[in-house]
Amino acid sequence: MRYFFDIFDGDHWSRDELGVDCAHDMSARHQAVLALTELARELLPPDGSSMELVVRVRVAEATAFTVRLSFDTASGPALSDPAVMER
Template sequence: MPRFFFDIHSGSKFARDAVGSECAGMQGIRHEAMLVLPAIARDEIPKDGDKQAFTVLVRDGESRTVYTATLTFAGLWIGDSPIPKLEEDALS
């Protein structure tokens, strides 16, 4: 089974995968990227901001990028505005 390398870019950080993972075809690569992105985001979402993108670049054994995926975190403070009522709530 071929080995692929999952490099992670998160803001100003770039981590190159030196070990890699064996993946069975395109769906295996995609599945592995889907697992790694949330795991990285869980630990790396900045404590001092509300915007961050996490990108995985998947390389094959010859260092060619074969797949890329991005997960974005965007937080927004709403303030003191009350939550709008739904029409059915207003009728009650």
């Protein structure tokens, strides 16, 4: 079956027009997770800003499922107290 992997990069959607043949939904899920980890490696902000990355997996025009990664950094002593970083 042919699956299409639309990407949300935190700002806009990119529609997959080519797709990939996968044996079943679990294979497509694996491909989506791999794509999401590559996106995270390239796009996650180094300053710790919040971001959400999404891969929407379609079969034709119907959404089969989505894979989502939410990234956020919570403030703590290491981020607010320079003395902590010196230890």
